[in-house]
Amino acid sequence: MSEELVKAIADMEEEEAIRLVRDLLEKGVSPTVILDAARQAMDIIGQRYENCVYFLPELMLAGEIMSQIAELIKPRLAEAPEVRRLGKVLIGTVKGDIHDIGKNIVSFMLDANGFEVLDLGVDVPPQKFVEAVRDFQPQVVGLSGFLTLAYDSMKETIQALEAAGLRDRVKVIIGGGSVDEHVRAYTGADAFGRDAVTGVSLAKKWVGAQ
Amino acid sequence: MNHQLSPDEQREALWQGKLSPKDPQGNPLAFQSPEAEKKYKERVLRVKAAIEMETLPDQVPVTIFPSMFPWKYAGMTVYEAMYDYEKCAAAFKKFVLDFDPDIQWGAYAPGPGRFFEILDYKLYSWPGHGVAPECCYQCNEGEYMKPEEYDALIQDPTGYFIHLYLPRVFGALSGFQMLPFFPGILEMYGLALTFIPFGLPPVQATFQALFEAGAEALKWVAPIGGLDTELATLGYPSLLGGFTKAPFDVIGDTLRGTKGIMLDLYRRPEKVLKAMEVLTPLMIQMGVNSARATGNPLIFIPLHKGADGFLSDEQFRKFYWPTLKEVILGLIEGGCVPLPAAEGGYSSRLEVVKDLPRGKTLWMIDLTDMADAKRTIGQNACLMGNVPSSLLNLGTPEEVRAYVKRLIEVAGKDGGLIVSNGSFFDEAKPENVKAMVEAAREYGVY
Incomplete structure (x- = not known):
């Protein structure tokens, strides 16, 4: 199901992505799994932008989807997980x-x-x-x-x-x-x-x- | 203007009007010398020939379409240019005389600072109001129209602007929110009730501000508009008749903002399309009315959110181009010469926008490769540009001369070129701007 989430975010299916996040959370899936999926989707979105498949509308919508997801998982997240940065x-x-x-x-x-x-x-x-x-x-x-x-x-x-x-x-x-x-x-x-x-x-x- | 005339005849009538200019009283314009008159007419014909692409002009026209450069050149701050109208006009006159372009675009760019203050204008920050004295005014992007307001805009754009949009961008126009519903003014019975808002203090305060703003605009336009006439008597025609916008930019620049419209393409694409369809005839009317009022054929259309990198090809073809094309064709139908300015890069759009009626449009080109532009839109339309702001600012006169020489070779061989800066600039080395004009005259003889 987290693969579905990756796909929904990467394909700009906003409502579907949010619905999947709610489902996952209700099923008790760890917020870090959701964050991982979101991160994978961001990679795909970034690649599609670099390949001139995506443009401003997609970057801006992706930003919106990400902040909605962050809002949803915030209450379940004691502490932001350490993400290794470049x-x-x-x-x-x-x-x-x-x-x-x-x-x-x-x-x-x-x-x-x-x-x-x-x-x-x-x-x-x-x-x-x-x-x-x-x-x-x-x-x-x-x-x-x-x-x-x-x-x-x-x-x-x-x-x-x-x-x-x-x-x-x-x-x-x-x-x-x-x-x-x-x-x-x-x-x-x-x-x-x-x-x-x-x-x-x-x-x-x-x-x-x- | 005679509405029996065909679009081509209307356009020709505007050009003929430019060739027999009148003073504001309607008398034939008194040129300051026979040489000035000769220059003026040669210049109008030169630009006309370049745009119409039927005969070669005598030489490649050259112009400077700056932002705040004329006032920086005069050693003024933008603040001074916005608040001292006489000085603003005098500086622009000196700029035109010193740099000697074929056409001039008027001293309108700074605008009257006090006027914006009276209206408590919130859409822009200007010197003393959010930016430093030496800075150009800049737009405060925002969501001035809410996503749920598309239907209101679609149903009645004028009513939407009066009741909702204008009070948001002008603090002093908050009284407009209380204005009556004008299409309800129908019968004697109950009529006075409809007019009660005009008796209320907030509405009266708004009208008071409008009177003051109007008076200030008149105070400003006397020296600024008068300068156009004076420059004409000195041999410098103005051809700018006004401006309009691509419907996508109307929504994406100052109503929904960049982020708003980009999200709307996914969240409510049908509303965006419908709103643009409703705005299209209004944007045509805006340009045509303005050309008729000023007698000047060129209608400037600054293009923003459709440039390279903003939208995909599919999005550009679906959302940006159809209504912009309608606006361009509508302006042509109304006897004007549309002047779309492809700000930024437009390489990926050239194939989409190239098919317009021949010799009726003038494209201003910024960073797009001029050989590509010539091969595509340049087959049917005159190109204007594309000397880079960075070169004018930081290059040497020799580099500018070399650039202009190459520009004419690449895009000017068979006419259809006006040498100009490609984007609006505030700072530049005067010797570079001068080199651009001189090089165009030297290398641009046919």
Whole structure:
């Protein structure tokens, strides 16, 4: 039945997936089994996104299904089970920019691919990135921005990391809007990505996975 | 406009109107010099020929369609551009004169800051209201329309906007919630009861705010709109007649929001389709009315949630394109020239959107490969773009010149090209913007 659940989630059958979770819980199946199934489904969804079978509607619906499942099993879960993670990624939209669709997709895909993601939200000042790098200790920092103004904010953020002596501890990737090699060189980032798939594969490379 | 005329005749009448421009009093426009008049007319004809693709223009037209760049170039903050209307107009005039584009798009982008304050506009953050003074205004995405409200929108879009949507996005229009049901105003008996809301303080406060907002809009449009006339007398035509949107974006941008509409494609696809069907004639009307009011043929259609990566091919063909195509064809039928702007990448959509009547549409291309665009939509439509914002911002004049040269080789050989930036930009090196214009003039002679 947990195979059915994997299939229902991966195939975007929202109602069926939720019904199956309720059934499993009623039958006394352990929440970790359900979480495992959900994780497997996320893998499939991530692969389908990478293969251009799934797009935004599926990522967003998958996010909704996952949070409903999390709500359902929360009462049965004494403690979140330890999930082995590939690594940590800190992400946020830089100062002065409040666009977040692209950033959210990247966060979702990183999470689906096994990263622990800390999302600082939008309009994040350089100092906040610095503090989060210090506290969260990510291997990768993702800076997002849609406006041309974001180029300068990205540059400032990377300079702030340098000033704080943290630049060498992280790899920085930029993404969003019109970023390209020009912008990467200007900001001092390690790489740029035009889509979430590029972001995920770079992050994997950097943490030494696959 | 004479409704007996065919769509092509209506469109030709708009172009002829542009070629014999009038001042706001309706008299023939007094150009500042014979050279300015000559330039103005050459430019209108140049762009017209590029769009219609029947004869080659004398040269590849070039334009700059910026966001806040003109005001940054003037050393102003966006805040100043939004709050000092005279300065806003003066800065834009200097931008046009300094960079010398073939067509100009007006100083309307900043908009009147005070006006948004009066209405307590919540849909956007602007300098001093959620973003810093030097930042462009930005949309606050949200679920301004609830999922269960599709039926209300479908049944009566105007009523939905008045009673539910507008009070949510304008704090000062909360009184609209109390307005009567207008189709109920039918007979003498009981009529006064229907009008009671207009006597109540919240409704009166809303109307007070509307009067103030209207007055502020007039105060703003005097210098900003007046500048269009002045720039015309100096040889710079404006062709922008207004804007409209793809029905999918109407719902996905500012009603349901990105997440809302994406979920709706699974949870209530029939409602989305029905709502778009209802919105389609309204979006056509919005563009056609605006072109007729301004006498300008181009109707801008910024395309958002159908770009590469947002939807699958199947979803694009089912949900995005049919009603957008209807809007484009409806605008053409109404004598306008639709200007869809394929923001972001559109590579995966080119085959789907390429079949439109020849010489009637102008596509603005952002990041899509121009050779691909030319091979597909470019066979039937003029292309405008695609000099990257990143290049204008961070490249060198030499790189910009090389880019424009290649752009003309790839997409401009047989006409059907207007050189321009591909996406809206705030920051750029002035020498790069200048290089774009100069290179188009140098390499774009037919």
